[in-house]
Amino acid sequence: MFKHAIVRNVARKFQDGITSCNLGKPDYNKAVIQHSDYIKALKKCGLRIFQLNADEKFPDSTFVEDTTIVNKDVAIITNLGVTSRKGEELEIKKVLERFYDNIEYIKNPGTLEGGDILKVENQYYIGLSKRTNKEGAKQLTEILEKYDYSCSTIQLVNFLHLKTGVAYIGDNNLIVSGELIDNPIFKKCNIIRVDYDEGYAANCIRVNKYVLIAKDFKRLKNSISNLGYKILEIDMSEFRKMDGGLSCLSIRF
Numbered sequence: 655m656f657k658h659a660i661v662r663n664v665a666r667k668f669q670d671g672i673t674s675c676n677l678g679k680p681d682y683n684k685a686v687i688q689h690s691d692y693i694k695a696l697k698k699c700g701l702r703i704f705q706l707n708a709d710e711k712f713p714d715s716t717f718v719e720d721t722t723i724v725n726k727d728v729a730i731i732t733n734l735g736v737t738s739r740k741g742e743e744l745e746i747k748k749v750l751e752r753f754y755d756n757i758e759y760i761k762n763p764g765t766l767e768g769g770d771i772l773k774v775e776n777q778y779y780i781g782l783s784k785r786t787n788k789e790g791a792k793q794l795t796e797i798l799e800k801y802d803y804s805c806s807t808i809q810l811v812n813f814l815h816l817k818t819g820v821a822y823i824g825d826n827n828l829i830v831s832g833e834l835i836d837n838p839i840f841k842k843c844n845i846i847r848v849d850y851d852e853g854y855a856a857n858c859i860r861v862n863k864y865v866l867i868a869k870d871f872k873r874l875k876n877s878i879s880n881l882g883y884k885i886l887e888i889d890m891s892e893f894r895k896m897d898g899g900l901s902c903l904s905i906r907f
């Protein structure tokens with residue numbers, strides 16, 4: 655069970671962040687409403703929320719997931735793979751220090767972002783992407799193995815992050831889309847395939863009794879619902895414009 659979540663308010667300069675999408679500029683006011691709905695959903699899942707102020711130096715800093723990897727044993731502060739985001743991790747670390755005795759770090763020349771890290775029970779999958787390099791993956795593996803977790807890497811082709819295209823929702827159920835469909839590395843899981851036109855929704859999150867999914871992706875919603883999960887839908891239109899998904903907006907522990 656998760657008890658806490660860290661989130662960070664949307665920066666006014668949110669639209670100056672990095673994006674590869676051609677969906678237009680995000681609307682700040684709409685993003686603020688969607689962020690607030692997201693927080694309400696996390697509260698409904700039973701989480702206590704640590705809500706950090708926006709940081710105008712970092713337009714992408716609402717995507718807090720990328721700054722850390724947390725589990726019951728350790729918090730690992732990442733080394734973000736793009737210059738404009740380096741430093742976002744500092745405020746997050748201050749919150750984590752209140753909860754974790756064990757804090758470790760990914761260091762240069764290693765780079766790694768939380769969006770590339772998927773946990774399936776005691777197994778971690780690390781996406782090798784433009785943001786996470788082999789050295790970052792090696793450092794993370796060495797840290798996690800000390801705490802008895804196993805790690806494997808997956809080379810990404812087009813996805814920004816590993817969790818752009820895959821989510822674990824518990825009970826051996828893995829939601830998979832795009833270039834990760836049919837990857838043999840996931841063969842032991844029960845695979846829920848996401849149709850190409852619903853690919854964005856693959857980035858969903860299981861939070862205690864609920865699965866949070868982006869709004870308006872009916873087929874994936876039905877597939878998850880048919881497995882017996884309770885669903886909360888969140889409108890993510892503005893975060894999508896900046897390549898962000900549901901997992902990116904919080905650190906859950």
Ligand code: CIR
Nearest residue numbers: 672714717769896897898902
């Ligand atoms: C970026 O490109 O870094 C942000 N605009 C989006 C980060 C999304 N984070 C994630 O998928 N974990």
